[in-house]
Amino acid sequence: MSKASSELILNADGSIYHCNIRPEHLADIVITVGDPNRVEKVSLHFETIEHKSSKREIVTHTGTYKGTRMTVISTGMGTDNIDIVFSELDALANINLETGENNPEFRKLSFVRLGTSGALQADIPVDSLVIGSHGLGLDGLLHYYQGSEEFMMAEVEDAFIKHVNWSPKKARPYLVEASSTLMEKLASDETKQGITATACGFYGPQGRFLRLAPNPIDINDYLTSFQYEDLRITNFEMETSAIYGLAKMMGHEALSLNAIVANRILGEFSTDSYATVDKMIVYALDRLAK
Incomplete structure (x- = not known):
């Protein structure tokens, strides 16, 4: 079925509406970052850059690293932005933008998020790298599909809901596993692994108390103490669950690698978070290019 122009929205130059790129600008390996300024920090390592574009907070560079073609794109913060960017990138790969029909052959993308995050376990130090073996969505996005x-x-979700005494007024938490293919590529003794919890905000939803009290006020204690078999929650951020869920539903691969810039349990913050982010970028690029 052809998509209506109000559903598959294009710019005057034929690029897709928000991401502002055309299918030929998209590589099969896609690195996502939240901060638009981090796109250039990644692409500075490319040997060649064939395309650059920007619109609002979405900046895209496509080029090659050690002979491997990659796209790096900023999503901005939050799962709502992930919904926009991933939907449009999948459309670029798998919908004919001229006819609105699905392409006859499926094109699989590999998404790797390079983000920053706060650790929820005392034994995960600042400046370390954490891979989300699973994404725990506290945001509700996937329930719209x-x-x-x-x-x-569902079993792990039920255990978490019981452990936290999750309010029925909030969306049901959901848990999605990372890509095993990308896990093999990026996991090493230089990384730690665990559940990455994804919040729908930065302050109250992540237990930060300024003038408004979070509900529950001790959400981080509940997250830190949760365990299901060998799974525990290692860190908190704002994008991973949507990345994992949408990628799985669309048939793509996805993995989230986070530089730990804070430890919420110990109340510590990195003294040189930029160096940690740079270390993460080079680590990921080298492993993706192998």
Whole structure:
């Protein structure tokens, strides 16, 4: 079925509406970052850059690193932005933008998020790298899509809901596993692994108390103490669960690698977070280019 122009929205030059790129600008390996300024920090390592574009907070550079073609794109903060960027990148790969019809052959993308995050375990030091083995969504995004339950882990979700005494007024938490293919590429003794929790905000939803009290006020204690078999929650951020969920539903691979710039349990913050982010970028690029 052809998509209506109000659903598949294009710019005057034929590029897709928000991401502002055309299919030929998109590599099969896609690095996502939240901060638009981090796009250039990644692409500075490229040998060649074939395309650059920007619109609002979405900046895109496509080029090659050690002979491997890659796209790096900024999403901005939050799962709502992930919904926009991932939907449009999938459309670039798998929909004919001229006819609005699905392409006859499926094109699989590999998404790697390079983000910053706060640790929720005392034994995960600042300046370390953490891979999200799973994404725990506290944001509710996946529930807006039919068939999303197929990719969720209901038993672990139920255990978490009971442990936290999760309010029925909030969206049901969902858990999605990372790509095993990308895990093999990026995991090493230089990384730690665990569940990455994804909040719908930075302050109250992550237990920060300025003038408004979080609900529950001790959410971080609940997250830190949760364990299901060998799974525990290692860190808190704002994008991973949507990345994992949408990628799984669309048939793509996805993995989230985070530089730990704070430890919420110890109340510590990195003294040189920029160096940690740079270390993460080079680590990921080298492993993706192998």
